[in-house]
Amino acid sequence: MLFQTNPKHLARFLILSGAxxxxxxxxxxxxxxxxxxxxxxxxAGVQSKDIRQSESFVGSxxxxxxxxxxxxxxxxxxxxxxxxxxxxxxxxLIFKIEKQQYEAALQSANxxxxxxxxxxxxxxANEKRDKDLVDKGHVSEAAYEATLAQKQQAEASxxxxxxxxxxxxxxxxxxxxxxxxxGQIGKATYSVGEVVGPTADPLGNLIRLAPVYVNFxxxxxxxxxxxxxxxxxxxDIPADKSPSIKLVLxxxxxxxxxxxxxxxDNAIDPSTGTISFRGQFTNKDLxxxxxxxxxxxxxxxxxxxxxxxxxxxIQRDQQGDFALEVTSDNKVxxxxxxxxxxxxxxxxxxxxxxxxxxxxVEGLQKVRPGVEVKPVQSSKTAEKN
Numbered sequence: 241m242l243f244q245t246n247p248k249h250l251a252r253f254l255i256l257s258g259a260x261x262x263x264x265x266x267x268x269x270x271x272x273x274x275x276x277x278x279x280x281x282x283x284a285g286v287q288s289k290d291i292r293q294s295e296s297f298v299g300s301x302x303x304x305x306x307x308x309x310x311x312x313x314x315x316x317x318x319x320x321x322x323x324x325x326x327x328x329x330x331x332x333l334i335f336k337i338e339k340q341q342y343e344a345a346l347q348s349a350n351x352x353x354x355x356x357x358x359x360x361x362x363x364x365a366n367e368k369r370d371k372d373l374v375d376k377g378h379v380s381e382a383a384y385e386a387t388l389a390q391k392q393q394a395e396a397s398x399x400x401x402x403x404x405x406x407x408x409x410x411x412x413x414x415x416x417x418x419x420x421x422x423g424q425i426g427k428a429t430y431s432v433g434e435v436v437g438p439t440a441d442p443l444g445n446l447i448r449l450a451p452v453y454v455n456f457x458x459x460x461x462x463x464x465x466x467x468x469x470x471x472x473x474x475x476d477i478p479a480d481k482s483p484s485i486k487l488v489l490x491x492x493x494x495x496x497x498x499x500x501x502x503x504x505d506n507a508i509d510p511s512t513g514t515i516s517f518r519g520q521f522t523n524k525d526l527x528x529x530x531x532x533x534x535x536x537x538x539x540x541x542x543x544x545x546x547x548x549x550x551x552x553x554i555q556r557d558q559q560g561d562f563a564l565e566v567t568s569d570n571k572v573x574x575x576x577x578x579x580x581x582x583x584x585x586x587x588x589x590x591x592x593x594x595x596x597x598x599x600x601v602e603g604l605q606k607v608r609p610g611v612e613v614k615p616v617q618s619s620k621t622a623e624k625n
Contacts, residue, residue, distance in 0.1 A: 277614070282602035283566050284550045284618040286593045290543040291583050292484075295465070297517075299456030299487075299536040301528045303449075304520075305421050308442030311337060312414040317436050317443070324427045328419040328446070335417035335428075335443050337436065342415055346408035353401035360394035367391040423448040447530055450523040454487065454499065456536045457514035485519040487528075488535035495528070497521050548586035550618075553599040554579070563592075563599040564607065566615045572600070574609045 311317075319336040322328055370387040373379035419425075426445040430436055436443060485499035503518035519536065521528060528534075553563045554577070562576045575597075580588030593599070598615060600607065607613055 278570065278612045279603060279606045280614045280616055281566070281600045281604075281607060282618050283598040283615040284553065284601045286547055286549050286589060286595055286597040286599065288545050288595055289548045289583070289586070290545050291548075291588070292543050293540045294581065295458075295462055295538045296488075297456040297458060297462075297536045297538065299454045299519075299534050301530055301532040301534060302453040302455050303423075303447045303530040304451055304453055305423065305448035306530065307420060307446050309334065309417050309425075309444050309446055310438060310442050311335075311417065311436040311440060312438055313337060313342065313411050314435065314437035315341065315415065317430050317432050317434050318415075320428055320432060322425055324444075325424065327424050327449075328422070330419055330421050332419045333416055334419055334425060334446075337415040337417070339412060339415045342408065342412040346405065346412055349401065349404040349408040353398065353405055356394065356397040356401040360391070360398050363387075363391040363394035417443060419446060421446070421448055449526050451520055452523045452528045452530065453502075454485070454519045454521065454528075454534065454536055456517050456519075457509075457512065458517055459514050460508055463508075463515050484539040485521075486537040486539065487521070488537065489527075490533060495521075495534075497524070546580070547589040547593065547595055548583060549577070549579075549589050549593060549599060550601050551582065551585050551587055552601040554587060555604070564604060564609070565593065566598045566600060566613060570612050570615060572607050572609050572611050572613055575599075 315337040317335060318338045321333050321336065328334060366387050367390075370379050370384045374381060374384040423446045426447070428444045429441050430443060483501065485501065487495040487497075487499070489495055499519045499521040501517060502520045503516075505516040508515050517538075549563060555562055555564075560576055561579050562574055565573050565575045567573055575592050577592035578590040580590050582588075600613075600615075601618055603613075
């Protein structure tokens with residue numbers, strides 16, 4: 241049996257269906273109208289930059305000259321003429337050891353010399369006399385030879401007495417302990433009145449304040465890189481070829497002087513796998529003190545052109561460093577990078593991006609690879625340009 245439709249019900253059905261179609265059509269239009277615009281992101285370009293390649297190392301300051309002032313003769317310490325910590329000049333008198341016994345020894349040596357000279361004069365006269373007599377046949381040749389030997393012995397005694405005087409004068413001079421170079425004296429080891437001598441501890445230590453050395457060690461790989469990149473000649477280091485050295489002090493401040501390399505060791509230390517380097521600084525302000533640990537920045541002698549990417553663009557995941565690049569059609573793509581050294585607020589790009597590539601530096605949290613974005617140029621990049 242066929243289904244009979246009521247005309248009134250059919251009309252109501254058609255009206256409701258039409259209304260539903262109209263509502264669906266309106267919903268599609270509203271969805272299209274509500275689609276959000278591409279998110280705005282700030283981008284910066286990968287640029288070329290002239291930089292000096294550098295490496296950093298841990299180093300320590302060392303005095304160019306440092307010596308313990310040892311008493312070279314024994315005696316009572318008579319006087320300390322400068323205060324502990326005083327700045328002294330080469331030749332300044334610092335300590336005095338009692339002189340009396342050494343002055344007496346010098347006087348005795350002078351007396352011995354006078355006696356030896358008198359005896360030598362007598363023996364010389366005897367030799368002349370016997371020489372004349374032996375020529376005339378009044379004295380035997382053997383007697384003359386004995387007289388000649390006595391004269392030669394007396395002359396040797398004179399030389400010995402002169403040597404004793406030299407030693408006595410030297411010992412007397414050692415009672416005055418003077419500065420062998422300009423520098424600063426440390427704390428005195430002994431008090432006035434104590435017995436000092438060659439086998440005792442030094443009276444004090446003297447350190448030259450300027451210039452100073454900075455000693456640091458470089459690994460085998462870093463050394464080979466330095467020879468190639470920084471132009472270090474392991475045999476000779478001409479002044480115009482020597483790479484610059486800068487320091488960062490323990491308080492984080494950059495030291496305002498630039499130093500130079502003055503020495504490279506001739507072998508790798510097998511126990512550490514490193515080679516010793518030595519730099520030198522003028523230390524005009526005397527801020528660099530021996531024993532201070534510093535960060536040594538070794539710079540290449542010439543600049544080179546490299547590509548750099550802003551630090552703000554760099555992210556990291558398990559695969560490594562990457563940046564989000566905006567392509568020519570304003571799509572985001574993830575690019576993994578081989579990065580070099582950090583230079584101020586940029587990183588050197590060894591591989592992964594070409595010059596002019598646009599990378600996102602602000603708005604990273606709003607995007608993901610594959611989405612379309614609206615790039616806005618960074619104001620910092622505009623300033624550089």
